[in-house]
Amino acid sequence: MILLCGGLTSNGTTTGSIFWIDLPSGRISKVGALAAPVHDAGGAVLDGSGFVVGGGQLGPGSAVQRVGPTGATTTVGQLPALRADLAAVAADGELVVVGGGTPARPDDRVLATSDGSRFRIVARLLVAVRYPAVAVDGGLVYVIGGSTPSGDTDVIQVIDPRTGVVRILGHLARPLSHASALVIGGLLLIAGGRVAGRAQDALWHLDLATGAVTPSGRLPYAVSDLAAAVVGGIGYLIGGEGLGPVASIITVTVQ
Numbered sequence: 176m177i178l179l180c181g182g183l184t185s186n187g188t189t190t191g192s193i194f195w196i197d198l199p200s201g202r203i204s205k206v207g208a209l210a211a212p213v214h215d216a217g218g219a220v221l222d223g224s225g226f227v228v229g230g231g232q233l234g235p236g237s238a239v240q241r242v243g244p245t246g247a248t249t250t251v252g253q254l255p256a257l258r259a260d261l262a263a264v265a266a267d268g269e270l271v272v273v274g275g276g277t278p279a280r281p282d283d284r285v286l287a288t289s290d291g292s293r294f295r296i297v298a299r300l301l302v303a304v305r306y307p308a309v310a311v312d313g314g315l316v317y318v319i320g321g322s323t324p325s326g327d328t329d330v331i332q333v334i335d336p337r338t339g340v341v342r343i344l345g346h347l348a349r350p351l352s353h354a355s356a357l358v359i360g361g362l363l364l365i366a367g368g369r370v371a372g373r374a375q376d377a378l379w380h381l382d383l384a385t386g387a388v389t390p391s392g393r394l395p396y397a398v399s400d401l402a403a404a405v406v407g408g409i410g411y412l413i414g415g416e417g418l419g420p421v422a423s424i425i426t427v428t429v430q
Contacts, residue, residue, distance in 0.1 A: 207246025217263030252292030345386020
């Protein structure tokens, strides 16, 4: 089961709708609504509860919303500052917030929380970015590409939230933002995104030991801003934007 929370509709408006995606049948049902509709938020599951972090409606917000398995939602806290275009991941029993900020200023602070209401700074990005692809493996948080005030970046950063150490692991073949990352069978894959503002159909593999990035296939169509989840060893890339909004779901498996 996947809960899809908030986002943008086909007419460009922000929605608070929560949809339940039944796997593997693909049946989709609306089960609730966020307390505050948002898009460009971070989302992750911690201790059986979903968290929707930041994002915004007319502009960046700071609300942290907890979503139960049936779609019941409550606002449990606020980020230290307004923040959209970010990612949230679960690592070592905590929720880690990375990337994003405001259009005027990306936020380099990497935050951690165990409850969604109390945050502490655990690290600072070497390159502050909005719209990065982010994934976790072995307790390390990988921050891939993203948008900076001077344009997109090709930098791949890796964070150890336990020690606060951030380092540059490698570089993409070209600057990339609005991509998605997922770990399947120990492989970190980078899907879609935008290069020079254009949606991409590429699927890349990031070698976590060397930082090398190699082609790993292609998506059925060019798309960016995908929601990503892995359930039972299968990756799911949901929605996104190509020439316009996309409503379909792509499955990704590793042979």
